[in-house]
Amino acid sequence: MCKIGGGIFTHTQGKDTNYFKNRIILVEKLRKMKIGIAGVGHLGKIHLKLALSSAQYDVVGFFDADPKNAAQVAKDFGVSRYDSFESLVDAVEVIDIVTPTPYHAELAAIAIQKDKHVFIEKPVTQTVAEAEMLMDLLKSHPVKLQVGHVERFNPAYLAVKEHQARPLFIEAHRLAMYNPRGTDVSVVHDLMIHDLDILLDLVDSEVKEVMANGVSIVSPSPDICNARIVFENGCVANVTASRISMKNMRKIRLFQNDAYLSIDFLDKSVEIIHLFDKKPANHDHAMSLDTKTGKKWLTMEMPEVKSVNSILMELETFAEAIQNDTEVDVDLEAGMKALVLAEKISDQLDGSY
DSSP, rough: OOEEEEEOOOOOOOTTOOOTTTTOGGGGGSSSEEEEEEEOSSHHHHHHHHHHHSSEEEEEEESSOOOOHHHOOOOOOOOOOOSSHHHHHHHHHHEEESGGGGGHHHHHHHHHHHTTTEEEEEEOOSHHHHHHHHHHHHHHHHOEEEEEEEEGOOOHHHHHTTTOOSSSSSEEEEEOOOOOOOTTTHIIIIIIHHHHHHHHHOOSEEEEEEEEEEEEESSSSSSSEEEEETTTSSEEEEEEEESSSSEEEEEEEEETTTTTEETTTTTTTEEEEEEEOOOOOOOOTTTEEETEEEEEEEEEEEOOOOOOHHHHHHHHHHHHHHHHHHOOSSOHHHHHHHHHHHHHHHHHHHOOO
16 A cells, blocks of 8 residues: 555556555555655656655666756755766665666666666656667566556556456557657657557557657657557557647547447546447336347446546555565566557658658
């Protein structure tokens, strides 16, 4: 059982979908782990603030390559500033890498070889080859590594996971207003990769085919992309990402034989419409629907969505996995699968924007 923002939650790992009921851990009994933050830009500051508030971490300090930013952060947070990444790694048990993506592989490799546990923001690395290099290092340095695919911990997604979705068709939209931050990579690796990870977690099947289109508007790399992903089991996903939209949107819609599920990652809400062959008991407000195959019945459900801080939750479940020697929620293999799919999509875009 974990304290999150004044609330209490329980969670499970792996394929078990009951995040809030099955596995109970009293985090108050776990010792604090010494953690350091590498990279304190916009997201890094959020990680630093949350780690400082966590009952599971003792923040030793941080490293940032920008001297001016580092000085300001040290002043604002009252946390020790380290002059080099290596010296920070030597002082901690856990390193949290929140630097720009091009530096992920190099920094993670240093930490792994020093036998330190690594939390690393998404995308795990800039290339699949770099992720494979880290995978090889973990064979001789069996530390824990978790990838920061934070939408796995979005309370709306956790609520849907309890319903064991079996989608046949998926529609995903992740739209954002323009922000220069994150444009060191394409919109596929910056935004779409969130939904690619969710797709791979939801669909228990290998990817069969990928088709994609993209355009560059204000960045050297694509700012808008649409991808159609076909899985071996027949499920089809249509995924759109844009970082030059007039409004923000983060939605995934799942269509299956007996239900329609809508997940709003931004508003943290869920809507589920169930389809029945017979009028379900205890559903006085079921709606009838005449079809060519006979009458069907529809019910609408809006599951309770727990109030949790997703970033704090992913950091704290990582600490639990280390101290209890259990599997992390999003391991390097999962991060690499999302990256492989992102690269397949990017390959389709080369020369088309």
